[in-house]
Amino acid sequence: MNQEVKQMENLREIFQIMTRRFGLLDKNCCTAGGVDISLVQSHIIYEIDRKHNPSIQQVADALAMDITTFSRQVQSLVKLGLVQKTPLPEDRRIYILSLTTQGKYIATVIDTQMNDYLKEVFSHMSEFERDMVVNAIKLLNESMAKSSVCCTPLG
Amino acid sequence: MNQEVKQMENLREIFQIMTRRFGLLDKNCCTAGGVDISLVQSHIIYEIDRKHNPSIQQVADALAMDITTFSRQVQSLVKLGLVQKTPLPEDRRIYILSLTTQGKYIATVIDTQMNDYLKEVFSHMSEFERDMVVNAIKLLNESMAKSSVCCTPLG
DNA sequence: ACTAAAAACTTGTAAAATGCAAATAATATT
DNA sequence: AATATTATTTGCATTTTACAAGTTTTTAGT
Numbered sequence: 001m002n003q004e005v006k007q008m009e010n011l012r013e014i015f016q017i018m019t020r021r022f023g024l025l026d027k028n029c030c031t032a033g034g035v036d037i038s039l040v041q042s043h044i045i046y047e048i049d050r051k052h053n054p055s056i057q058q059v060a061d062a063l064a065m066d067i068t069t070f071s072r073q074v075q076s077l078v079k080l081g082l083v084q085k086t087p088l089p090e091d092r093r094i095y096i097l098s099l100t101t102q103g104k105y106i107a108t109v110i111d112t113q114m115n116d117y118l119k120e121v122f123s124h125m126s127e128f129e130r131d132m133v134v135n136a137i138k139l140l141n142e143s144m145a146k147s148s149v150c151c152t153p154l155g
Numbered sequence: 156m157n158q159e160v161k162q163m164e165n166l167r168e169i170f171q172i173m174t175r176r177f178g179l180l181d182k183n184c185c186t187a188g189g190v191d192i193s194l195v196q197s198h199i200i201y202e203i204d205r206k207h208n209p210s211i212q213q214v215a216d217a218l219a220m221d222i223t224t225f226s227r228q229v230q231s232l233v234k235l236g237l238v239q240k241t242p243l244p245e246d247r248r249i250y251i252l253s254l255t256t257q258g259k260y261i262a263t264v265i266d267t268q269m270n271d272y273l274k275e276v277f278s279h280m281s282e283f284e285r286d287m288v289v290n291a292i293k294l295l296n297e298s299m300a301k302s303s304v305c306c307t308p309l310g
Numbered sequence: 311a312c313t314a315a316a317a318a319c320t321t322g323t324a325a326a327a328t329g330c331a332a333a334t335a336a337t338a339t340t
Numbered sequence: 341a342a343t344a345t346t347a348t349t350t351g352c353a354t355t356t357t358a359c360a361a362g363t364t365t366t367t368a369g370t
Binding site for chain 2: 347348350
Binding site for chain 2: 335
């Protein structure tokens with residue numbers, strides 16, 4: 001049994017451990033500027049920030065969330081003053097989502113914090129290893145984008 | 156601005172995309188042998204399978220779940236006939252968790268399915284790239300284990 | 311133009327998941 | 341023997357979730 005086969009056997013294991021650890025990282029992420037939001041809400045804010053004037057439907061698709069659950073989450077974020085809903089003049093069925101000033105602030109704080117966490121994790125590697133890992137993750141993302149079993153909604 | 160700096164800026168982005176995509180993969184995972192379990196329950200089963208006679212506390216810690224929530228999830232899995240709780244003779248406060256025959260069967264089915272998904276994702280890469288990605292993930296796991304900001308409970 | 315179908319979003323409702331506080335039971339410490 | 345600690349459970353209130361059914365607006369069919 002060669003090394004490559006051995007690695008393939010453990011595929012799920014290493015990915016399970018990795019994703020769970022990132023889940024833990026993520027959990028720490030969600031108190032910023034006196035506001036306490038949930039993990040899901042932080043993902044929503046991240047996605048609204050990343051996309052250009054997305055509709056409710058578009059963000060729900062990107063996060064693979066049930067549209068009704070998402071609708072209510074957006075309502076909560078609007079109540080918290082972090083997100084705005086603007087009706088689209090050309091098609092009045094559609095609402096465009098955007099971050100308020102406070103929402104942008106929170107997004108920035110969380111983003112900085114997550115990057116700091118990641119930098120700390122990467123600080124245990126050499127320059128060479130760091131580059132390899134970053135390239136590997138990018139490669140993985142590209143492969144998942146090509147994959148039929150998952151992930152199509154994400155850009 | 157050199158390439159390395161540019162990559163560091165996008166650190167959170169590439170990890171966010173990656174973990175979300177694996178989340179999607181994971182979501183597909185949970186119907187096996189006529190039984191329908193939740194994502195959380197599949198993680199619990201995975202962890203019980205992986206550890207050697209773990210206690211309730213140990214698995215809850217490994218998954219970073221609230222112990223009371225976990226206690227109830229275990230009760231559900233026992234009711235579903237997938238998990239067994241055995242009192243430990245040496246210390247009768249402690250219950251040891253194990254999978255029933257059906258639980259093991261489900262664990263195997265999900266494991267196979269996840270590995271198939273992963274193989275499909277990896278099929279879009281060259282042999283060389285595959286090895287690089289696997290090594291990178293292993294490296295990342297080691298770095299996260301060393302990190303102070305997350306992940307300590309996991310082996 | 312008129313009607314039917316579809317698309318985007320919301321609300322009703324019921325079930326499941328969550329987590330804090332408090333309880334129970336067993337073991338460890340003093 | 342009394343007290344503290346550990347492992348687990350239960351009470352309870354809140355949050356999250358998702359199916360079904362609703363409203364409103366746009367698109368398609370004839």
